[in-house]
Amino acid sequence: MSGGRGTVGHPQPAARPAFAWRHAVLRLVVLLVALGAWQWGARARGSVYFPPPSRIALRAQELWFSGPARHAFLSAAGIGDVLPSLGRMAAGFGIAAVGGIAAGVLVGRSAWAYALCNPVLQFARAVPPPALVPVFVVVFAFGAPMQIASIAFSAVWPVLINTAEGVRATDPLRLDVAAVLRLNPFERLRFLLLPSALPHIFAGLRLSLSLSLILMVFSELLPGTANGIGFTLTDAQSRSDLLTVWAALLLLGVLGHLLNTALLAVERRMTGRRRPT
């Protein structure tokens, strides 16, 4: 084997363990201090509008997570509100992801299609997504199809645009390699275009995921909705049940955080075996 001086590359370790550990502790401390301050401030004021976090968490638990173990501790409201919301969000996000990646590859593959579509895409992205919901209300009337369509139509643009950018950024030398190896279009997609665009695709998916959550709640705030976390919000508000409103906000924050963490984990799994370039 030849002298391997010079350019040996090693995967970057995430961070030195001691350092990562200290970081985690520090984060926890900041979180606890913030929670403590909130708890203390809310108790001191004693306002019904700003209940302390301990009561909010308790209400969230009794509302949604007081069920039997065989239902994964979900209560009737948990099954009736949280699951339908998540289901509609998953459907909308799934449609946006699949459609956005497919369309993004098509648009990104051809300079001609990109030049043609780019203004339209930039326009579509610039429209504030909730403003589109009334359109879907008219098209689908109220209900799950309208909600899923709102989510999908809002979340599709970031994936689509980022996928197209990623595919366009494919190294031209690698395209030459693919041509010389005579990969067929499917192989070129599978072995070159998608892997090389993957970081862009995930950047788009992260944006789309947070849009999906926003649109999930927003589409449930409208009249004609019968269940969901957004519905719980408006319903509690109409009954002046502020504790439940706060509990729903807490639940949304936790859900958003969990979903984002899950997506990051998937991304790390899929891109972990290559050096960041």
Next chain:
Amino acid sequence: MTLRLDALGQRYGDHPVLHDITLTVPDGQLLCVVGPSGCGKSTLLRTVAGLQPAREGTITLDDAPVTGVPDHLAVVFQDYGRSLFPWLTVRDNVALPLRRRGLARAARRAEADRILERVGLDGTARRHPWQLSGGMQQRVAIARALVCRPSLLLMDEPFGSLDAQTREDLEDLLLEVHRTDATTIVFVTHDIDESVYVGDRVVVLSPGPASRVVLDLPVELPGKRDQIGTRRLPEFVALRSEVGRVVRGA
């Protein structure tokens, strides 16, 4: 496979790069193409590889005109870091060209491992290219080129960015491959010594624009080539200075 260039010309827009290149590379010859940087060596290879159409003249392989990427062709590029696919293992990189031969997965892996062993890379199959040194990465690229047993191998300054020791090892690997497989090879380099050491024949291109062939020299050296002995031979020294004179435009 016999490669024939007939009055080949190439240009980018209004900028002429190659002009009236006529060359026949007989089956099994290792032709070195030398010329200053920017004279159009890469353009010549890309045109032969069918990656860009010839603007003037014709290219034929065994009398069949080249339109598009020919069968039985392999290319090794200088920039191994970009030409390999970092998201695939070494084995999967090497096995990639075998997919179009319709081999089963196990057969593809076995074939890839066999060729990896041949280029001195046994034991690296499950690693990723960026975990290897530059010289080893270029060996992976060579393995990927050889795995389909090409009848025409094009190499674009393949050893240009490697250190001296690694470069000599790979030159000898190339000579060994050429001895056993008798593949027709077009080897582009800007290193005069390398061209004489590796080639059966050296062709020098003039500086651009509109480069032409200014020297076409058979390389006849006694005995099997080796890094120390061959470079000391009076024949080697004479050929090297002749090529050097022409490259420097004297």
